Amino acid sequence: MSERADAARPILGEFSYEPAAAQKGYTGQTLYVNLSNNTFESKAVTEEMKEKFVGGRGFGLWYLWHGVEDETRWDDPENEIVISSGPCGGITQYPGSGKSLVVSISPLTDVVIDSNVGGHFGPLLKFAGWDALEIQGKAEKDVIVFIDGTTGRVTIEEAPDVPIDSHKVGHWLINEMAETEEDRRYMSAVSAGSGADHSRFGCLNFSFYDRRREEPRFKQAGRGGIGTVFRDKGIKALVVKTDPVRGDLNHPAEPDRISKVGVQMHREIHEYDDVQCRMRHRGTTYLVQIMNDYDLLPTHNFRYGCHPDAPKINGDVWEGKFTQGIPDGCWYGCTLSCSHAVDGYELRTGPYRGQKVIVDGPEYETVAGCGSNCGIFEPWAIMEINFYCDTYGLDTISFGTGTAFVMECYESGLLDKEKTGGLELTWGNAEAALELLHQVGRGEGFGLIFGQGIRRMKDIFAEKFGADREFLEDIGMEAKGLEYSEYVTKESLAQQGGYGLSNKGPQHDEAWLIFMDQVNNQIPTFEDKAEALHYFPMWRTWFGLCGFCKVVWNDVTPPDNDMTEEPAKVPEHVQNYVEVFSGVTGRKVTKEDLIKQSERVYQLQRIFNIRLGHGLRDHDAVPYRSQGPVTVEEYESRAERYDEQLEEEVGVDPTAMSTEEKMAALRAYREDQYEKLIDAVYKRRGWTKNGVPKRETLEKLDIAYPEFLRVIEPHL
Amino acid sequence: MRVLSYDPELCITCRTCEDTCSQTFFREVTAEKSKIRIHDGGDDLPSASFCNQCGECIDICPTQALSRGRRGVVRVSRELCVGCFACVGFCPSQVMFWHVDEPVPFKCISCGVCASECPEGALEVVEVEEAPAPVEPYKSV
Numbered sequence: 001m002s003e004r005a006d007a008a009r010p011i012l013g014e015f016s017y018e019p020a021a022a023q024k025g026y027t028g029q030t031l032y033v034n035l036s037n038n039t040f041e042s043k044a045v046t047e048e049m050k051e052k053f054v055g056g057r058g059f060g061l062w063y064l065w066h067g068v069e070d071e072t073r074w075d076d077p078e079n080e081i082v083i084s085s086g087p088c089g090g091i092t093q094y095p096g097s098g099k100s101l102v103v104s105i106s107p108l109t110d111v112v113i114d115s116n117v118g119g120h121f122g123p124l125l126k127f128a129g130w131d132a133l134e135i136q137g138k139a140e141k142d143v144i145v146f147i148d149g150t151t152g153r154v155t156i157e158e159a160p161d162v163p164i165d166s167h168k169v170g171h172w173l174i175n176e177m178a179e180t181e182e183d184r185r186y187m188s189a190v191s192a193g194s195g196a197d198h199s200r201f202g203c204l205n206f207s208f209y210d211r212r213r214e215e216p217r218f219k220q221a222g223r224g225g226i227g228t229v230f231r232d233k234g235i236k237a238l239v240v241k242t243d244p245v246r247g248d249l250n251h252p253a254e255p256d257r258i259s260k261v262g263v264q265m266h267r268e269i270h271e272y273d274d275v276q277c278r279m280r281h282r283g284t285t286y287l288v289q290i291m292n293d294y295d296l297l298p299t300h301n302f303r304y305g306c307h308p309d310a311p312k313i314n315g316d317v318w319e320g321k322f323t324q325g326i327p328d329g330c331w332y333g334c335t336l337s338c339s340h341a342v343d344g345y346e347l348r349t350g351p352y353r354g355q356k357v358i359v360d361g362p363e364y365e366t367v368a369g370c371g372s373n374c375g376i377f378e379p380w381a382i383m384e385i386n387f388y389c390d391t392y393g394l395d396t397i398s399f400g401t402g403t404a405f406v407m408e409c410y411e412s413g414l415l416d417k418e419k420t421g422g423l424e425l426t427w428g429n430a431e432a433a434l435e436l437l438h439q440v441g442r443g444e445g446f447g448l449i450f451g452q453g454i455r456r457m458k459d460i461f462a463e464k465f466g467a468d469r470e471f472l473e474d475i476g477m478e479a480k481g482l483e484y485s486e487y488v489t490k491e492s493l494a495q496q497g498g499y500g501l502s503n504k505g506p507q508h509d510e511a512w513l514i515f516m517d518q519v520n521n522q523i524p525t526f527e528d529k530a531e532a533l534h535y536f537p538m539w540r541t542w543f544g545l546c547g548f549c550k551v552v553w554n555d556v557t558p559p560d561n562d563m564t565e566e567p568a569k570v571p572e573h574v575q576n577y578v579e580v581f582s583g584v585t586g587r588k589v590t591k592e593d594l595i596k597q598s599e600r601v602y603q604l605q606r607i608f609n610i611r612l613g614h615g616l617r618d619h620d621a622v623p624y625r626s627q628g629p630v631t632v633e634e635y636e637s638r639a640e641r642y643d644e645q646l647e648e649e650v651g652v653d654p655t656a657m658s659t660e661e662k663m664a665a666l667r668a669y670r671e672d673q674y675e676k677l678i679d680a681v682y683k684r685r686g687w688t689k690n691g692v693p694k695r696e697t698l699e700k701l702d703i704a705y706p707e708f709l710r711v712i713e714p715h716l
Numbered sequence: 717m718r719v720l721s722y723d724p725e726l727c728i729t730c731r732t733c734e735d736t737c738s739q740t741f742f743r744e745v746t747a748e749k750s751k752i753r754i755h756d757g758g759d760d761l762p763s764a765s766f767c768n769q770c771g772e773c774i775d776i777c778p779t780q781a782l783s784r785g786r787r788g789v790v791r792v793s794r795e796l797c798v799g800c801f802a803c804v805g806f807c808p809s810q811v812m813f814w815h816v817d818e819p820v821p822f823k824c825i826s827c828g829v830c831a832s833e834c835p836e837g838a839l840e841v842v843e844v845e846e847a848p849a850p851v852e853p854y855k856s857v
Contacts, residue, residue: 092800185779211780247799247819256816259801263814266805327778333800335776 009157012143013038017152019129022250025087025584026050030063031130031154033145035233036077036137038156045131050585052703054545055086055131057114058601060103061608063134064112065707070611074107074225075232077138083122083190083238084132088584089547090123090331092247093255093262094576095269096549098123098331100206106224106504107200107232108398108453109481111609113224113504116544118330118339119206119217120188123547124149127242127249139234146177149242162236166191166205167357167391169237170216173207177239184209186245189216190238192227193393198443199451201398201483202227205390210341212326217341218360219330222395223507224482225453231393245332253586261576262333269335269556277555278315283328283338284364284551285318291368295638296488296514298373300427301404302477302625303634305488309377313367317379336552338363345383349434350441352391362386362396365508368486369400374407375427384434392441397507398453399440401483403433405454405476414467421445454478474624480505480614489626491641492518493670494529497677500622501533503605503615509550510537516568530680539569541598546581553577600701603686603693604708610692611711617691620678628663628670635663642666690715717788718826719769719844720752724761726838729754733764733830733839740829741822749815751824752839764839767811767824770847773803781820787843789825797821 020027032041045059053062060082067080082103091097100122106113125133128149135145144159161176163169169191178184189207196202204227205218221227252258273279277286288310291297295305311317322328322340330339342359362370362382370385371377389396403425409415410425417424423432423446439447449460454476461467477484482505489495495518498511513532516522523532543550558572565571574591582589609615629635635642636659646654646662650669654662682689686697692715698704734750742749752766771790774782781796782803792803797820804812804821814821831839 092798095802211778244795245798247797259814259816263801263804266802268805270806325775327776327802329778332778332798333802334778335802335805 008161009144009159011155011157013040013156015040015154017042017129017154019149019152022090022126024253024586025250026055027126027129027131029130030059030132030134031147032134032136033154033156034137035135035139035143035156035235040154043134050087052600053604054597054601056084056089056099056101056547057103057541057544058597058604059084059132060101060114061112061601061604063132064103064105065604065608067134067136068105070613072105072612073110074105074229078136079105079229081135081226081229081233082132083125085122085126086545086547088250088580090126091250091252091258091580091584092245092331092333093259094552094580095262095265095329095334095336096331096552097547097580098334099543099547099549100125100221101544102204102221102226104224104226104229105612106226106481107228108225108455108483109505109614111480111504111612111614112605113226113482114544114605115204115221115223115226116509117204117206117221118208118219118549120208120331121190121206121238121240123245123331124186124188124240124242127245128240133238135233135235138232142234142236144237144239145235147238147240149240159236164191164197164236165193165391166218166393167216167387169205170207170218173237173239174209174216182244183241185211186243187239187241190230191236191393192230193391193441194443195389195392195394195437195441195451196227196231198448199394199440200225200228200453200456201395201402201451202229202231202393203389203395204230205393208330213341213343213358215358217330217339217358218390219339220390220395222397224504225395227393227395250584252584254583257579257583261579265552265576266335268558272559273336273556276557278319279336279338279551279555281324282315282319282322283340283361284555285362285367286315287364288367288372289314291487294519295491298368298404298486298488300375301373301408301475302484302488303408303631304637305490307372307377310372312377313371313379313382318362318367321379321383334549334552336556338551338555342383345387347387348380348384349431350388350438357387359383359387360390365486366396366400369397370403370433371400373400373404373486374433376430376433377428378430381430381434385437388434388437388441392437394437394440397485398483399437400486401477402450402454402457403436405457406436406450408475409461409467409472412471414461414465414472419446419465453481454483455481471630474630476623477625478506479622479626480619482506484626487512487514489514490628493673493677494523494532496622496627496674497529497533497681498536499626500620500674501678501681502537503602503609506622506626509544510540512536522568526676526680529677530684533681534684535569535595538595538598538602539574541602542577542594545597545601548577596701600703603698603701603703606687606691606693607708607711610715615691616715617678617689620691622674624667624671627674628666632659632663635659635666688716692716717769717844717847718841719848720766720824720826720828720831721840721842722764722766723838724757724763726836727754727762727764728836728838729756729762730835732833732835736830736833740827742818749818749822751813751822752830765809765811768809768848769826770808772808773806773812776802776806778802787826790823791825792820792823794820
């Protein structure tokens with residue numbers, strides 16, 4: 001650290017420690033930091049924690065559970081931000097092993113949010129000696145927390161010289177904090193941005209140093225407003241620094257088991273990615289065309305699933321814009337390399353107008369959410385929104401889905417220029433969407449209302465603007481307070497549950513069942529769907545316990561995968577994870593054990609939601625737009641499909657019915673189907689009809705702790 | 717550039733080259749640590765796997781640990797390598813090797829020690845303008 005910077009940042013608290021090397025994936029210690037009184041603690045990671053909750057999201061929930069009260073809300077000092085990667089996080093031999101999970105009480109949902117993120121912070125945190133970082137309290141003035149694993153010193157420092165917007169924090173990190181090229185490589189920052197100060201959907205940016213571009217890059221913990229909590233705590237940045245990374249820093253129990261499947265996986269990606277998803281060339285944007293082809297690409301606030309202009313923003317377009325030939329992994333050894341970037345993009349709007357920047361992404365969710373869902377089919381606008389959301393610390397999914405919502409309100413006459421302060425929020429108006437975004441960044445005008453998220457906007461529009469509450473409830477694409485991620489679920493009952501029956505809110509990282517359900521018809525009965533809504537959320541939860549990324553599991557598949565009994569599970573890759581987990585931790589596990597590990601964490605999260613006053617059946621409700629056509633235009637645009645369903649599934653003859661009558665009949669049927677699905681899923685998950693985990697469910701999983709029983713018993 | 721050249725007509729699969737290589741670099745005689753691998757061809761001629769210095773691995777490496785050094789030979793920097801073995805999986809000829817004892821991958825650097833020990837003169841180090849065609853990845857039958 002330079003003397004100038006040191007002088008600019010008075011030290012408020014200091015803590016010395018002996019950095020513990022990881023053994024079999026764990027350092028055995030968690031760093032607790034309290035920003036209210038500038039104190040620190042090194043907490044032991046117990047064997048029971050490892051056995052029952054593994055790491056990552058499991059550790060996050062465990063610490064948060066013990067850190068808060070039943071009444072704690074997102075902006076109370078007791079709320080925490082916990083960051084943990086997991087035992088396999090930071091291995092370099094298996095692609096996609098550098099993820100972190102961040103856990104907090106969400107300003108959007110008032111329950112627990114977990115958000116997964118790449119970048120180097122989580123692995124470097126472990127190599128600095130900590131399995132997890134638990135932050136509680138609130139700083140009086142803006143601070144940074146600097147964890148220096150090279151010297152074994154943690155400091156809380158006042159940070160008047162540190163910028164807030166993330167791309168500037170990245171430059172501050174490599175230019176001011178890092179003294180050498182080696183420092184740049186082995187330092188990482190977590191930051192939010194000015195938008196997080198003025199909204200409930202602030203995200204966190206996790207940095208990594210891009211050695212070829214010689215620039216900081218970022219991955220986002222986007223969902224649920226943890227960036228908002230971060231800024232509310234007065235944090236400008238968390239910084240970690242370590243000695244050079246080596247391939248064996250986790251000191252795995254049986255390294256050859258990891259490398260064997262790792263090399264095999266690299267080879268598989270080398271052989272098949274080019275002819276499968278082309279993640280190495282276009283990242284997740286390959287999905288745009290597929291979703292459009294299957295009528296699943298959200299368009300005009302999820303009214304429709306395709307649009308003639310979709311080819312203007314599909315994977316081919318992004319492949320032409322991403323700088324090719326650079327290994328764009330967000331952690332070492334990820335050869336699926338989906339973290340692409342547009343280099344030298346010149347900004348057209350906002351405070352950084354005219355500057356040339358790196359745009360991290362866009363990824364599919366951003367293209368669909370901030371593009372097609374808002375009727376925006378101009379790549380420049382999507383890049384511009386992407387960049388500003390990131391640097392302002394805003395979740396592109398909540399921003400996109402939220403913008404689509406206000407655009408529909410505007411187009412439907414519920415909003416007008418007077419109410420929006422002059423913003424013409426018509427479909428496709430990219431300039432208006434960007435101005436809205438800058439208003440959130442500045443904390444001005446309609447941006448402040450918008451920054452509250454869809455759930456609270458519905459209240460404001462109904463109460464202050466006299467908008468039709470029922471219509472708002474139907475078209476406002478949020479559940480539990482979290483904005484939907486970007487898939488149209490009208491024709492997939494299982495995916496309606498995939499979103500609605502998730503613990504954190506409608507985010508695709510819990511379950512993505514549309515192809516199994518709607519396209520391939522592999523799970524026709526309620527029991528089949530319930531089984532899928534048990535297995536896949538548990539399986540996907542598991543990645544976030546260990547430090548893994550989901551995409552390596554099924555965005556490339558072995559050539560004979562379709563010949564296996566359960567191709568949707570990608571059995572060969574599941575077995576790889578058994579190998580890697582055992583290879584790192586030395587624990588003998590089967591693939592069934594992995595699901596059991598997740599079940600404990602999943603049940604804990606459900607109980608946590610109940611403890612915070614949510615988490616029951618009522619809270620698993622979804623907006624009708626996710627289940628069926630809300631407007632006459634929607635129905636009539638796919639009249640043939642819906643008429644056929646009325647005849648064949650509902651058992652009514654649509655010929656003499658008006659569109660309104662047909663819509664009502666379809667709605668009654670679909671809403672009933674969803675309720676039946678809930679019954680089946682709750683049963684499979686071991687919950688009561690009200691969605692409460694049963695005592696015997698917890699006993700079976702060896703987690704019938706008195707503190708859990710205290711929460712569920714009043715509901716049993 | 718400097719590359720190793722192999723003549724299957726002369727090779728008697730005695731594996732002196734493998735032993736020499738692992739002894740030179742790892743101080744032990746084990747084929748799994750040799751940077752050249754000889755494959756018995758059965759009724760056909762034998763074949764050999766070793767790096768042709770094509771350099772495709774250079775752009776794969778996330779840490780810039782691979783670079784073309786003196787006389788065009790591709791080398792692994794132990795200082796920069798984080799042992800991810802991406803280069804092992806992505807080598808078109810599968811001649812970047814790894815071993816559980818070793819934190820970093822290893823490959824032929826055209827040093828010629830094996831050639832000097834080959835009793836039949838089947839190996840030699842030659843200077844070429846461009847990397848020779850990739851060696852067909854060896855597939856066991």
